[in-house]
Amino acid sequence: MGRTAVLLGGDLEVSRIPGLYASPLRYPGGKGKVAPFVKALMLDNGFVGREYVEPYAGGASVALSLLFEEYVSAIHINDLNPGVHAFWKAVLTDGDAFCARIESTPITMREWHRQREIAASSSASALERGFATFFLNRTNRSGVIKGGVIGGKGQGGDWKLDARFSRNDLIERVQKIGRYRSRIRLSNLDAVEFLKPWMNDSTTSNAFIYLDPPYYLKGRGLYDNFYEEKDHQQVADAVGNLAHPWIVSYDDAPEIAAIYAQWNSIEYSLNYSMGVRGKGSEVMFFSPDISVPCYAPLEVTKEHIAQRRIRALEVATRKAIEPKLAAL
Numbered sequence: 593m594g595r596t597a598v599l600l601g602g603d604l605e606v607s608r609i610p611g612l613y614a615s616p617l618r619y620p621g622g623k624g625k626v627a628p629f630v631k632a633l634m635l636d637n638g639f640v641g642r643e644y645v646e647p648y649a650g651g652a653s654v655a656l657s658l659l660f661e662e663y664v665s666a667i668h669i670n671d672l673n674p675g676v677h678a679f680w681k682a683v684l685t686d687g688d689a690f691c692a693r694i695e696s697t698p699i700t701m702r703e704w705h706r707q708r709e710i711a712a713s714s715s716a717s718a719l720e721r722g723f724a725t726f727f728l729n730r731t732n733r734s735g736v737i738k739g740g741v742i743g744g745k746g747q748g749g750d751w752k753l754d755a756r757f758s759r760n761d762l763i764e765r766v767q768k769i770g771r772y773r774s775r776i777r778l779s780n781l782d783a784v785e786f787l788k789p790w791m792n793d794s795t796t797s798n799a800f801i802y803l804d805p806p807y808y809l810k811g812r813g814l815y816d817n818f819y820e821e822k823d824h825q826q827v828a829d830a831v832g833n834l835a836h837p838w839i840v841s842y843d844d845a846p847e848i849a850a851i852y853a854q855w856n857s858i859e860y861s862l863n864y865s866m867g868v869r870g871k872g873s874e875v876m877f878f879s880p881d882i883s884v885p886c887y888a889p890l891e892v893t894k895e896h897i898a899q900r901r902i903r904a905l906e907v908a909t910r911k912a913i914e915p916k917l918a919a920l
């Protein structure tokens with residue numbers, strides 16, 4: 593199948609990326625940056641208005657961006673990590689209490705140690721554990737739960753642990769999610785199990801599925817990785833059985849390219865915010881029913897999207913009008 597290489601230089605300005613900061617969670621390599629690409633792809637392929645399904649949600653930045661801008665009717669977000677799931681559960685079911693904690697919790701090293709214990713405790717409530725996960729995500733380097741605290745334990749660095757804890761902004765993000773909660777379905781399953789309903793199109797509404805599994809290459813220590821090598825093959829097998837259009841993104845490893853060889857793909861580079869700002873090479877695979885875009889995942893601007901919206905509107909109008917004209 594075809595593979596397109598798109599190598600990009602330079603950072604995109606944040607202001608050009610609508611919806612990038614919709615999520616309260618920070619994720620290294622977070623996919624907020626590809627949200628404009630996903631929107632353009634949805635417009636080009638007539639997927640607007642579908643339900644959106646994300647089995648490895650993490651910070652769910654793409655899902656939130658699509659929901660807030662009305663590209664999708666509902667989002668199904670899933671994550672196996674108990675802390676990440678507790679975070680979403682607390683935000684969706686106990687948003688006011690969550691915001692009260694953002695407002696009043698001291699951002700100190702003493703609190704950091706306390707929250708670290710709560711985050712690891714399976715007996716803590718969803719509110720306690722979800723908030724602890726969020727607290728560590730906002731106060732640790734690059735948002736990595738197991739990473740060290742910003743500024744170091746002695747807090748001698750230029751940046752202190754509160755550098756990414758802008759209370760008012762975070763409260764606004766949580767409140768906004770709360771306003772959309774009737775259109776957000778949350779689960780805590782293994783991704784392959786979670787995907788089963790979408791393997792049958794007669795039991796599920798029209799959907800569009802985006803999978804962002806843990807990276808193949810080990811040793812990065814970015815997320816909790818529940819996968820051994822064979823599991824990536826199992827995911828690809830599940831993807832092959834999906835009854836709705838899908839895209840999958842991965843780090844560009846030869847083993848992944850081999851597993852997904854039968855599908856179209858685009859290669860691109862993504863800037864990570866892990867200490868050294870190097871460029872990671874990524875790859876995106878597409879189900880056969882998606883017409884693969886000629887633009888790159890990080891190349892899509894507001895202008896691209898505006899043009900595509902106009903075109904999609906023209907197509908929809910023509911479709912609605914043509915039968916009426918023919919009947920005249």
Ligand SMILES: C[S@@+](CC[C@H](N)C(=O)[O-])C[C@H]1O[C@@H](n2cnc3c(N)ncnc32)[C@H](O)[C@@H]1O
Nearest residue numbers: 619622623648650651652672673782783804818
């Ligand atoms: C690459 S991150 C997703 C990042 C997300 N796309 C974002 O932009 O924030 C992978 C996520 O998958 C979750 N995860 C790992 N293994 C999983 C599994 N077997 N089933 C479901 N979720 C899993 C991790 O907890 C992590 O949050």
